Amino acid sequence: MSPNLWTEMLIMRKYYGIHISLIIVLLIFVFCIQEMSFASVQENITSNSPQTLFDELKHSTVSVMNTIPTNLFNPQIQNLTELGTGFIFGDTVHVITAYHLLSGARNVDVISSEGDRYPATLLGADPFSDVAILEVNSTTPIQKRITTTSPMQSHLTTLNESLKPVRVGNSSALRVGDPVVTIGYNFGSTGPSMTGGLVSKTDYVLAFPAGGFSIPNIIQSDVTVNPGNSGGPLVDMSGRVVGMIYGRLNPVGVPLGQFPGITAVIPFNIVNRIASSIVEEGYYLHPGIGIVGETLTPDLIQRMINFTNIPPGLYGVFISKLQRGGTADLAGLQGSDTNEYGEILGGDVITAIDGISVDKFEELLAYIQEHKSVGDNISFTVLRSGQILERHGVVQTFLPSTAR
Template structure:
């Protein structure tokens, strides 16, 4: 993808006043037919029946939207940090809220506003996991009627599913946008500029639902009313001066959300990342034409996966399994799709000669 990615956090300095907004729902049309003996009459009757069917389908879809919004929106909150706003999703009855790590940043105390509530509730950070851009905060007091969201099954998410994105884009609390699942299984790298964590995240859900600054940490929801992802990134188009690329947003899959949130709530931190590692510090190298051509090993961690396989500083990694490696980013993205303990073939050069080694991947 030529487009770059940015975290969708809203900075307070550029916010309009927060205001509740409602979803724009589809309207319908209706028609009535009348018996007719002639062909034109039958055609008119068929046309009226089609219009009636379309009106019924539209009304049914509108009813689904309204039901999901009514069920899920109370579980989506606005998170107010000192210099930014983001969104979060109520995770359980104990007041745990899951959100993005780039929403909480380095702060430890927050104000949280629930849908339809007047006063904000204070909250504190439980733990942040920037490597997957997820964090959990906990309300100091649990308001009456706080409703945890229902979290779905990542294995059932498919292209073409209708989804709703809920959050506080541009500080407009309780906002809803609509789209579809455009793709699944995307591996994307988040920039570190603008408050991003620099994380490379695998298996993300791509969606056409509008994702704007402030949507970060909110909910991507299917028509069953289940959260299938946490909206996190929006694509930007360098040909448009870095402006938003409409209809291209990404959400962290619900499976990873559950894995990270459950560990943080249970242990106060992530104890099992599930993320593969080579155990090296590296840098991108370029060829004689100044084009990226591999990743040079600057340091191989003692006892790490690469060192155990015989790699050492000065080696240049050019392939991981069947994936060509030209930059640090491409190496990170390739590793994001692998698991700790998995055996992969690493192709590298040493003193100008090509070599290969079988590496048993470690864990971050």
Template sequence: MGFYDDLYAEERKTRRKNGAGRLILTSLASAVIGGLLVLLMLPTLSKAGYISLLQPNQAYAQNRANAVAAVNTNSPVVPVSVSVSSATVEAVEKVEDAIVGVINIRRVTNFWTQQTGTVESGQGSGVVFEKKNGKAHIVTNYHVINGAERVEVSLPNGDRVEAKILGADPYTDLAVLEIDGSEVTTVAELGNSDTLKVGEPAIAIGNPLGLEFSRTVTQGIVSGVDRSMPVDLNSDGETDWELDVIQTDAAINPGNSGGALLNIQGQVIGINTLKIAREDVEGLGFAIPINDVKVITQQLMEHGTLKRGFLGITPRDLTSIPRYAWKQELNLPDDVKAGVLIWQIGEFTPAARAGLRQYDVIVKLDGQEINSGAQLRKYLTLEKTGGEQVEVTFYRDGFLKTTTVTLGEQGR
């Protein structure tokens, strides 16, 4: 009996499966046939007025009209105002009206007519850092006003006023201008460049390519804080000065010179001065640290020039002297790698009175190593003044000696 029961059950399952399959096929066929009939009858039903057909563009237009009508019947439209604010925006707003344009006006002579006249020979930027006694003081770069017969300042409101040059120094590339302060509304806050850290935000603001792009803002980071740039003022191939600078990748272009480098608090941390412009170099801009600027601008306002301790020698880098002469002529020990050769020495100068002679090689001032004439000038300018003493360590005929020089005073 078991065998027949199983056979009976299998037959019943087979019949059920076949019945379900036929039902599904019948349903699908009915749906397809019904859809085709409806599509075929649509034009007839539309003409008879039973249904209304809209083309795609008509449907879009109808929907848009319905939406506009719905809006018009509801409450009036309220404009949406979005306020965008950030630390950078706030920093720029704090100082932007203290950034001015500086115009260098020179006198030139026409080659053909031999008549002279004045022309604008260049434009740069400046920062208003002080306002007192009805006057406003502006710091800019020396190279911005170099050779000018007259200097004008373009204010944020578009007015141009004549400026007086209070002082300028080519070595530090700084100058201070004075204008009437009645139209100056903002004075920049000076920060502390000694606390800068590599990687913190830096914002450059100035007038790249002239006044047409006045107070342009670019942003980057502080890329380096212990940089020194060699400066050759007389184009003789020898470094005359080593300018301490802050390195940044914020875009600095011609016309930005004299503008401000800001921190994220809107404080001035440097005065933009130069960039390395080569096809294979990007993002190498430099600014003079504001702590140096504070000291130098004070002297420029007081004296008109940057005074330095006067030694009375003509220095020459030891590294520019042929190597064979180090041993044969100067008798220097093998461990001497750099220094400053006294190429010439003036009679009755502070150096001569202290016993220094021609061809002595200076290696230290006050115990600080001096490797070049630029370092020597920098030390005597920023660290010493006339009347102060400096301990000079030098080599003569192979022997290390020390003497103390009472410095004179010399303005540049």
């Protein structure tokens, strides 16, 4: 081998060695960047301690006091005080609370965790979802706590600490097993208290038979609530509100205390839509498609006269009845009849809405309430007599005591 060729080989080996070293260094650098990025993401979603959550949220949670006047027909009944919880929403003048606490009152008082008392007026409410919005009439309390600070310091404290808006979360992101806390004024306590627990269920349906309305995606939790907690916030461990406490549900006909019951929470994705509309418009119109339906099950299929038209493994929502002139009726969907033997005749099966599959009635309700508004266009994919059909309509306002 000539000296020149040997020299060239040594140069080439050195050249490739340098490139391989550079590639290795580059790969290590990229890996480190990814690790740092992952660590930063993990750091961003790190949970807060319960103590930190309480210190932050006590300035966003208020006691709601509604004094019921003396009964003129029974003077022995003195003034009654209905106590509950609310939380500051959007800015420092709006409070979300439970509608059932107000008992028809339009003027109430809210009391901050610092003891400052403010007059408030009912701005609007949605009885179907038990959401009410109060407007604080003044940033100057009508009754202040006893303080040794100067008037200027006290005023700044009132504005900056006593009324602080909550941070909004995404209730749809909750999963069974997620830890949550609530802060409220149970039994009319003079200061807020905290209880914690886990998310037990995220797709519970809370039905109100009298109005024919059902709230989907109700959050079920084992957080302890008592009278006075209604209207308070359910908070995830990042400090964001994911729901509003409705109350404790117990089995019908069972004496209180025999079972612990379940804590029902209105999901904040629904509360947020309603509250924002009330603040901006003064009211909220629930979207509805005008059907009475139920999840398609094997037992339901067995009751159908033409059950052989249902393909095996089909999921969807069976239409029992239609509201005359409603969205589904005008779109050409069909309900069902039942003969004297309890057998079902006809009835469409909704398998998708706007191209999105719906396997259960709860999913249909949730999609309508969280993603559609009155006046929106909507499309239905239905199974009828073994054929898949597409129908289109316009979402209307939900009418109570009729259909969804």
